[in-house]
Amino acid sequence: MTLRWAARILLVVAIVLITDLALQPGTALPPRLFGTDKLEHFGAFLMLAVLARIAWPGAPRWIGLLLLVGYGGGIEWLQAAGDAGRTASIGDMVADTLGVVAGLGMSAWIGTRRTAHI
Template sequence: MTVKNRFARLLAAKLLWRIALAVSIAAIIYLATTSQNFPAAASFSDKFNHLIAFMELTILARLSWPHVRMLTSAGLLLGFGLLIELLQAPLPYREFSVLDLLADGIGIALGLAISPWLQALARQSPASHSVD
Protein backbone atom coordinates (compact mmCIF):
# COMPACT_ATOMS: atom_id res chain seq x y z
CA MET A 1 0.00 0.00 0.00
CA THR A 2 1.43 3.38 -0.98
CA VAL A 3 1.73 6.36 1.34
CA LYS A 4 -0.97 8.13 -0.69
CA ASN A 5 -3.34 5.17 -0.25
CA ARG A 6 -2.65 5.04 3.49
CA PHE A 7 -3.26 8.77 3.79
CA ALA A 8 -6.49 8.44 1.76
CA ARG A 9 -7.63 5.59 3.99
CA LEU A 10 -6.92 7.66 7.10
CA LEU A 11 -8.87 10.61 5.66
CA ALA A 12 -11.82 8.30 4.97
CA ALA A 13 -12.00 7.16 8.63
CA LYS A 14 -15.10 9.17 9.56
CA LEU A 15 -15.38 7.78 13.09
CA LEU A 16 -11.86 8.96 13.86
CA TRP A 17 -12.68 12.49 12.68
CA ARG A 18 -15.97 12.53 14.61
CA ILE A 19 -14.16 11.62 17.82
CA ALA A 20 -11.50 14.26 17.11
CA LEU A 21 -14.25 16.83 16.47
CA ALA A 22 -16.00 16.01 19.77
CA VAL A 23 -12.71 16.24 21.70
CA SER A 24 -11.86 19.54 19.96
CA ILE A 25 -15.26 21.04 20.77
CA ALA A 26 -14.95 20.01 24.42
CA ALA A 27 -11.43 21.45 24.66
CA ILE A 28 -12.47 24.71 22.98
CA ILE A 29 -15.45 25.14 25.32
CA TYR A 30 -13.20 24.53 28.31
CA LEU A 31 -10.48 26.92 27.11
CA ALA A 32 -13.06 29.57 26.22
CA THR A 33 -14.74 29.52 29.62
CA THR A 34 -11.96 28.80 32.11
CA SER A 35 -10.35 31.52 34.17
CA GLN A 36 -7.00 29.71 33.97
CA ASN A 37 -4.29 30.95 31.63
CA PHE A 38 -2.65 28.41 29.37
CA PRO A 39 0.44 30.05 27.88
CA ALA A 40 1.21 26.97 25.74
CA ALA A 41 -2.20 27.27 24.10
CA ALA A 42 -1.73 30.95 23.39
CA SER A 43 -0.15 32.33 20.28
CA PHE A 44 0.90 35.84 19.37
CA SER A 45 -2.76 36.73 18.86
CA ASP A 46 -6.08 35.65 20.31
CA LYS A 47 -7.65 36.22 16.87
CA PHE A 48 -5.12 33.86 15.30
CA ASN A 49 -6.10 31.23 17.90
CA HIS A 50 -9.73 31.65 16.84
CA LEU A 51 -8.85 31.39 13.17
CA ILE A 52 -6.81 28.19 13.64
CA ALA A 53 -9.39 26.60 15.96
CA PHE A 54 -12.28 27.17 13.58
CA MET A 55 -10.28 26.12 10.55
CA GLU A 56 -9.52 22.86 12.38
CA LEU A 57 -13.16 22.41 13.44
CA THR A 58 -14.30 22.98 9.86
CA ILE A 59 -11.89 20.44 8.42
CA LEU A 60 -12.87 17.89 11.08
CA ALA A 61 -16.58 18.50 10.47
CA ARG A 62 -16.20 18.18 6.69
CA LEU A 63 -14.20 14.93 7.05
CA SER A 64 -16.73 13.62 9.59
CA TRP A 65 -19.81 14.37 7.50
CA PRO A 66 -18.71 14.96 3.90
CA HIS A 67 -22.26 14.80 2.54
CA VAL A 68 -23.50 17.73 4.62
CA ARG A 69 -23.70 20.92 2.57
CA MET A 70 -20.82 23.36 3.07
CA LEU A 71 -23.16 26.21 3.99
CA THR A 72 -24.82 24.03 6.62
CA SER A 73 -21.44 23.17 8.13
CA ALA A 74 -20.40 26.82 8.04
CA GLY A 75 -23.63 27.97 9.67
CA LEU A 76 -23.43 25.41 12.46
CA LEU A 77 -19.80 26.26 13.18
CA LEU A 78 -20.45 30.00 13.15
CA GLY A 79 -23.36 29.31 15.52
CA PHE A 80 -20.92 27.47 17.78
CA GLY A 81 -18.63 30.51 17.69
CA LEU A 82 -21.56 32.73 18.68
CA LEU A 83 -22.47 30.32 21.48
CA ILE A 84 -18.93 30.59 22.84
CA GLU A 85 -19.12 34.38 22.78
CA LEU A 86 -22.51 34.31 24.53
CA LEU A 87 -21.10 31.96 27.19
CA GLN A 88 -18.16 34.32 27.71
CA ALA A 89 -20.24 37.51 27.94
CA PRO A 90 -21.35 37.13 31.58
CA LEU A 91 -17.99 35.81 32.79
CA PRO A 92 -15.98 38.46 34.68
CA TYR A 93 -12.69 37.26 33.15
CA ARG A 94 -13.98 37.03 29.54
CA GLU A 95 -15.88 39.26 27.13
CA PHE A 96 -18.08 39.04 24.05
CA SER A 97 -16.11 39.96 20.93
CA VAL A 98 -17.41 40.54 17.42
CA LEU A 99 -13.78 40.41 16.24
CA ASP A 100 -13.51 36.88 17.65
CA LEU A 101 -16.57 35.94 15.58
CA LEU A 102 -14.97 37.49 12.52
CA ALA A 103 -11.80 35.45 13.11
CA ASP A 104 -13.98 32.35 13.54
CA GLY A 105 -15.62 33.10 10.19
CA ILE A 106 -12.27 33.51 8.45
CA GLY A 107 -11.11 30.21 9.94
CA ILE A 108 -14.30 28.53 8.70
CA ALA A 109 -13.76 29.95 5.21
CA LEU A 110 -10.17 28.67 5.15
CA GLY A 111 -11.31 25.26 6.36
CA LEU A 112 -13.97 25.16 3.64
CA ALA A 113 -11.30 26.04 1.07
CA ILE A 114 -9.02 23.20 2.21
CA SER A 115 -11.60 20.49 2.91
CA PRO A 116 -12.63 19.67 -0.71
CA TRP A 117 -9.05 18.66 -1.49
CA LEU A 118 -8.94 16.39 1.57
CA GLN A 119 -12.38 14.95 0.78
CA ALA A 120 -11.34 14.20 -2.80
CA LEU A 121 -8.32 12.32 -1.50
CA ALA A 122 -10.49 10.44 1.01
CA ARG A 123 -12.82 9.30 -1.79
CA GLN A 124 -9.86 7.52 -3.40
CA SER A 125 -9.72 5.11 -0.47
CA PRO A 126 -11.61 1.79 -0.63
CA ALA A 127 -12.67 2.50 2.98
CA SER A 128 -14.64 5.55 1.79
CA HIS A 129 -17.24 3.27 0.21
CA SER A 130 -18.27 1.82 3.54
CA VAL A 131 -21.54 2.71 5.29
CA ASP A 132 -21.42 5.57 7.83
Protein backbone atom coordinates (compact mmCIF):
# COMPACT_ATOMS: atom_id res chain seq x y z
CA MET A 1 0.00 0.00 0.00
CA THR A 2 1.37 3.38 -0.94
CA LEU A 3 1.46 6.42 1.31
CA ARG A 4 -1.26 8.04 -0.81
CA TRP A 5 -3.64 5.13 -0.33
CA ALA A 6 -2.89 4.96 3.39
CA ALA A 7 -3.67 8.70 3.66
CA ARG A 8 -6.92 8.20 1.73
CA ILE A 9 -8.01 5.43 4.08
CA LEU A 10 -7.04 7.46 7.16
CA LEU A 11 -8.89 10.48 5.75
CA VAL A 12 -12.11 8.48 5.35
CA VAL A 13 -11.76 7.00 8.85
CA ALA A 14 -11.09 10.46 10.32
CA ILE A 15 -14.12 11.96 8.55
CA VAL A 16 -16.36 9.17 9.84
CA LEU A 17 -15.06 9.56 13.41
CA ILE A 18 -15.24 13.37 13.38
CA THR A 19 -18.78 13.29 11.99
CA ASP A 20 -19.86 10.77 14.62
CA LEU A 21 -18.35 12.80 17.45
CA ALA A 22 -19.77 16.07 16.12
CA LEU A 23 -23.29 14.67 15.96
CA GLN A 24 -23.34 13.07 19.41
CA PRO A 25 -26.04 14.41 21.74
CA GLY A 26 -24.91 17.46 23.68
CA THR A 27 -25.42 15.58 26.95
CA ALA A 28 -22.88 12.93 25.89
CA LEU A 29 -20.03 15.43 25.65
CA PRO A 30 -17.44 15.69 28.43
CA PRO A 31 -16.95 19.11 30.02
CA ARG A 32 -14.15 21.18 28.48
CA LEU A 33 -11.80 23.58 30.16
CA PHE A 34 -10.65 26.95 28.85
CA GLY A 35 -12.08 26.71 25.33
CA THR A 36 -10.26 23.55 24.31
CA ASP A 37 -13.24 22.84 22.04
CA LYS A 38 -11.86 25.29 19.49
CA LEU A 39 -8.39 23.70 19.72
CA GLU A 40 -10.00 20.32 19.02
CA HIS A 41 -11.73 21.74 15.94
CA PHE A 42 -8.50 23.38 14.76
CA GLY A 43 -6.45 20.20 15.24
CA ALA A 44 -9.01 17.92 13.62
CA PHE A 45 -9.31 20.07 10.50
CA LEU A 46 -5.54 20.62 10.30
CA MET A 47 -5.16 16.83 10.29
CA LEU A 48 -7.85 16.45 7.60
CA ALA A 49 -6.11 19.03 5.40
CA VAL A 50 -2.70 17.37 5.75
CA LEU A 51 -4.17 13.92 5.01
CA ALA A 52 -5.98 15.32 1.96
CA ARG A 53 -2.74 16.83 0.62
CA ILE A 54 -0.87 13.57 1.12
CA ALA A 55 -3.72 11.60 -0.46
CA TRP A 56 -4.03 13.91 -3.50
CA PRO A 57 -0.81 15.94 -3.77
CA GLY A 58 -1.55 17.20 -7.28
CA ALA A 59 -5.02 18.56 -6.52
CA PRO A 60 -5.35 22.35 -6.34
CA ARG A 61 -5.29 23.55 -2.74
CA TRP A 62 -8.40 25.67 -3.22
CA ILE A 63 -10.42 22.50 -3.89
CA GLY A 64 -9.29 21.02 -0.58
CA LEU A 65 -10.07 24.31 1.13
CA LEU A 66 -13.60 24.44 -0.31
CA LEU A 67 -14.36 20.78 0.40
CA LEU A 68 -13.09 20.77 3.97
CA VAL A 69 -14.61 24.13 4.91
CA GLY A 70 -17.85 22.93 3.32
CA TYR A 71 -17.64 19.75 5.39
CA GLY A 72 -17.20 21.83 8.55
CA GLY A 73 -20.17 23.98 7.56
CA GLY A 74 -22.21 20.86 6.90
CA ILE A 75 -21.48 19.57 10.39
CA GLU A 76 -22.56 22.89 11.90
CA TRP A 77 -25.74 22.85 9.81
CA LEU A 78 -26.55 19.28 10.92
CA GLN A 79 -25.96 20.25 14.54
CA ALA A 80 -28.37 23.17 14.20
CA ALA A 81 -30.97 21.13 12.30
CA GLY A 82 -30.81 18.07 14.55
CA ASP A 83 -32.58 17.40 17.81
CA ALA A 84 -29.58 16.14 19.78
CA GLY A 85 -29.24 19.29 21.87
CA ARG A 86 -26.43 20.71 19.73
CA THR A 87 -26.20 24.14 18.17
CA ALA A 88 -24.22 25.62 15.30
CA SER A 89 -21.28 27.81 16.21
CA ILE A 90 -19.52 30.48 14.18
CA GLY A 91 -16.52 29.97 16.48
CA ASP A 92 -16.36 26.31 15.49
CA MET A 93 -16.51 27.26 11.80
CA VAL A 94 -13.68 29.75 12.28
CA ALA A 95 -11.57 27.14 14.10
CA ASP A 96 -12.30 24.58 11.35
CA THR A 97 -11.33 27.06 8.63
CA LEU A 98 -8.15 28.13 10.40
CA GLY A 99 -7.20 24.46 10.84
CA VAL A 100 -7.69 23.79 7.12
CA VAL A 101 -5.68 26.87 6.14
CA ALA A 102 -2.89 25.92 8.57
CA GLY A 103 -2.83 22.32 7.33
CA LEU A 104 -2.72 23.33 3.68
CA GLY A 105 -0.11 26.00 4.38
CA MET A 106 2.01 23.60 6.38
CA SER A 107 1.87 20.95 3.66
CA ALA A 108 2.76 23.56 1.01
CA TRP A 109 5.73 24.74 3.06
CA ILE A 110 6.93 21.17 3.64
CA GLY A 111 6.48 20.42 -0.08
CA THR A 112 8.63 23.38 -1.11
CA ARG A 113 11.29 22.45 1.43
CA ARG A 114 11.39 18.86 0.13
CA THR A 115 11.75 19.90 -3.51
CA ALA A 116 14.44 22.44 -2.62
CA HIS A 117 16.61 19.66 -1.18
CA ILE A 118 16.20 17.19 -4.04
